[in-house]
Amino acid sequence: MNETNARIEQLLRDAYTDERPAPGVANEVAARLENHRHPSRHAIGRWLWPGLIAAAVLLAVALGRRDDDNAPADPLADKPGPAKEAGAFVGVRVAEGRLRIQRMAPGKPWTRVTLNGLAEYLKGAAKQHGQLPKIGPKVSPLRVVIRADRLTPWLHAQWIMMVCAEQKLYRVELAVGDGKPVPTPLPLDLDVGARVGPGRARMGVIVETNAMGQTAYGVRRVADDPRIDGVDEVFVLTAGDERAALRKLKDQLTAVDTKRLAAIVEIKAAQTVPFGVVGRLAAGIREAGYRRIEFYGTALPNAKQRAAKELPEPKDGWKRVILPDPDPIKAGDADEARALALLKQLRDPNEAAPARLAAADLLIAMVHSKASQPARRAAFKGLVRALPDTSPTATAVILRFIRDRLRDEGLLRVLVHFLEPNESSPPSVRVAAVEALRRSVGEAAMPWIYARRDDPDPDVRKAVGAALVRLLPRSAPDGTWSSMARSERGAAAIARALARTKTLSLALEPSNLAARPIVALLRDDKLPFVAWRAACEWLRANLKEFPVAIKGEVRPEDRARIKAAFAK
């Protein structure tokens, strides 16, 4: 082993023998040093300006004090100005049912409180910070940032909002986990319920299911729904793919023809809906251009709930599982089985899903949880280890999670591995891997995706085609043709095509005839990626519409791909 290591080290030394900065760099450094005075030689210069500035500041302070002594008392001096408090906020954090507050400055320690304690603190803080005269009496400028973990029931956030409304604090912001806060000010009548205003477009969003964990949502658009009155349109989130649903909802809201800045979107979510879903929903709605988001409220918390040290779970929610040892990877098979048994008792739509899926779900929840960092890291490693031998559905879920969580930190290798058809990568997994590569790695993943265009499964081929079309940049970069020399086959093929194209294009470009040799290239199964890409870019850049005359010459899958490129 040592001998092999020594050989590797020798190889490394050989490989890097010539790796050194160009000699010119040393000269440049020397030249630049000439231009920079060495600070040690100019100590006086170094201290002169700071000294003068300090003296000036001291002088100004002294003069200011003397002026203050002589000036008459300002009758408004005691009243706090709104601008002064513009940045003041109270942080409220909910995790595992426990409520903590951070007092009006970043970096201050978090204190655990009950709802009563929160209300008391907010009352004092609101009094201290006065009111916003421009907006109306009794409205505090203080911001309240509600930060909760993803699985917190929506009810807890609703209660905190109700408490804020009681104390006339309307500037509420929601933040999921460590994410960016989304401003969701309460209505100015200080009621968190919906309020019908004349002449303003109103839309409603109903979050229907009460599932937690990885359970997902779909979106349905209806003209009217009895659960929300007085709105123009209603979107209902139902079981399905959560992220896709949120994206679709955002697209639909973007497409709505209304003055979005003035329109109001009302969200009615069940008490047990995860906070993460509502938080992301609010962020998506803001991204779609809407600025007014209103939430349907709930009954004020009763005295028992207000005094509770831990916020009680909603009645219809599913129980939070707290395992004796929160790390099933360390705990071994017996405890893992126990964890699965516990999971199966839950009233979760995933109940019927395979046990592996439930285990994956548990591990994902753990990675998201506030457990210690080693425990979360171990859970994450467990997820990655579970990838090769888990069921296809669970693999798809894990891949989706990893895509969201890691972006491209070492993810590429995992995903590329799953592109290969084998026992652990059935078509559904390969489709998920293609999609994950497209989303998380983007354009740089095109060669890997392109390499799978001859996959035996038609669904995978379709996903590959769709991903490539979506990743193809809109404009062809400069030097498209001249830079093809890197691939000999590609260069030769392109050169042949180009020779014919150029001759024809003198007279006919951009006719369909000019595109014929380029399109013919796409029929080559062994066409290198760069050549394929250049051909597609040329077609898009030079033709106004899909070339009808050459339709018959293109394979059906290529035709769909080119057509989609044009449609885009």
Add this chain to the structure above:
Amino acid sequence: MDKERNERSVRAAMGGDRAAFARLYEQYGRAVYLVLVARLPRREDAEDVLQEAFVAAWRALPRLARPDRFLPWLFRIARNKARDHHRRGGHDRLRPVRLHEAPETAAPVPAQAPEAERIRMLVERLKPGTRAIVVLRAVEGWSAEDVARIQGLHVATVRRRYARALKHLRANLQRELRT
């Protein structure tokens, strides 16, 4: 590394001695450059940042409180400069890939390349931190303690990462040879 001589050079450079600073560049310029090459995508970027780092070090030398910690301090400056370079858009991940830059396939290491070139390509696939450890230890011949000092890591961590990297390189090299 001759620590006493280095410290003398550092003290002289702190007093404004350019020749002493040039000696420091001669001694550590390549090591800094190798670490930067491990962090930046292009050689030219690494050379630019190397310049920036040494000029910044020259300007900040009089403020260096502990001359015996010159080396970690210098590498920290270099790393910060590399980060600044990233921020300025020197390495924009979302930049559209131009055709002449796009890898043609999944870029397997070419089998006909000589062994040294092959191992170099394998090293370039390591994580930047590990790559820096490998080049400093194997190429520059630094001890694990020195590498740990400049990387701000524990010695055992450096040893472990180095051993793991060698194992990884060995395994990949063998696999390449087999295929």
